[in-house]
Amino acid sequence: MEKWRAADRLLKFSSRFASGTKLTCTIINYDHTHPLVSECCFFPIPFYCCKSKQGKYFYSVATTVHRNPLFSIISPDDISYFKTLLGERGVVQDALALDAANTDWMGKYRGSSKLLLQPKNTEEVSQILKYCNSRCLAVVPQGGNTGLVGGSVPVFDEVIINVGLMRNILSFDKVSGVLVCEAGCILENLISFLDDEGFIMPLDLGAKGSCQIGGNVSTNAGGLRLLRYGSLHGSVLGLEAVLANGTVLDMLGTLRKDNTGYDLKHLFIGSEGSLGIVTKVSILTPPKLSSVNIAFLACEDYTSCQKLLLEAKKKLGGILSAFEFLDSDAMSLVLKHLDGVRNPLPPSIHNFYILIETTGSNETFDKENLEAFLLHSVESGLVANGVLAQDINQASSFWHIREGLPEALMKAGAVYKYDLSLPLEKMYDLVEEMRVQIGPAAKVVAYGHLGDGNLHLNISAPAYDDNILAKIEPFVYEWTSKNRGSISAEHGLGLMKAAKIHYSKSPETVRLMIDFDYCVFELLPDTSCLDDNHSIICLCLSA
């Protein structure tokens, strides 16, 4: 009987979910003979919790190809209900718009939703969720759909709820620097609003032109300024969220200090929409500092990059606002595939490139400080070559090299993306070992936020190929786990890594997450559980 334990546990969990909850399940290292899992081992499978007419809960499993017939299909009555609730504009059934919403930014994950809903306020979000819950309609929350791990698109035909029409800035307090806004605000719009007010967002990332702040918060997006301003767990002072059953949770505080009980907002930051839909956010923003300086440097070895980071922290201190790196393969790729990009340090290609940004309030001092740092780094042999941006255009051309990498990779062909946190001293060992592991079949391209230990390991190949994938995984996850890294530094788990959580979280931690979610939220989030044999059963809430 031992061998049925994983499946039994799955069954036990299923009775805990609200009827209509759709889950994705992957069973790893488990006996293939159980009827439940025999056909679906090693694949994420949709898993539905249903309520029978007698009120008894049961589960039903479909393969990745077949949709579970027990799960409700959108009916004309549902459409009428949503049109009455949201108006024509809020109910999108147009094929082109749906295709865009069903497909992730990389074109790698694709759902088949027939319905996209666009609520205009929290009450509408609440009504939608209450209705979908009662009708057994699966939903998937979506922001700007810029995610890289398949977390923002439907797995099958879930109703997509996009809060993009909820884009009002509700208040801004100059003295405290607290901005309160709706979840659908585009990050770049918030950045320019704050710029006019003399403030900045503590968050900046390449996808700023289309990502939404609700999605940023739900995925705990890291980005380029984390080194200076910390993670969103520090900057987000409050939020409002709607649970799967329609309950609105008002946690929209604007206070820096509030020690009254558990700080529940933190559960929503980074929970990838699994606990509910974030509808409003209050965020602490720092004042804009007048002097921004950027240097683009080259190092010949990874040890020098690490030493340079330490020196930068010591010599530039509080004004250091970014420390990004790319290796020579990343540089070659960006030069080849992005129009108008040129190497600021011609003519030769160096092994590593570092972008250092300082942000301060004393223009003369800050510039001289960075110049002196650069000079000293060249003299001491840490830096092979370097250049300081002379104007804003040159500064943005430096940033373009780093921020343009995801786009350059897309242009180069197929790409396998890994977003890892690793101890700094080990980080580049993985890249080198991966090169040996992969051989000539693909290019291993490394870049990332060196200042906060976040490596973006990208494997670029002419086309997707299972043989290449088999060389990458589970090697990359095992390596990361062995070195006590995280398999998701800032992109989240999504569909890509929901089943891999055990590489970064202990069985006890994962089990606590699940038990907690059941007790408090009466649902299961995008997470995993372990059976008693330490096989992994991963469950990922889509509704």
Ligand SMILES: O=C(O)CC[C@@H](O)C(=O)O
């Ligand atoms: O392309 C990637 O792997 C990382 C994307 C993004 O997080 C970045 O830092 O540019």
Ligand SMILES: [Zn+2]
């Ligand atoms: Zn990043």
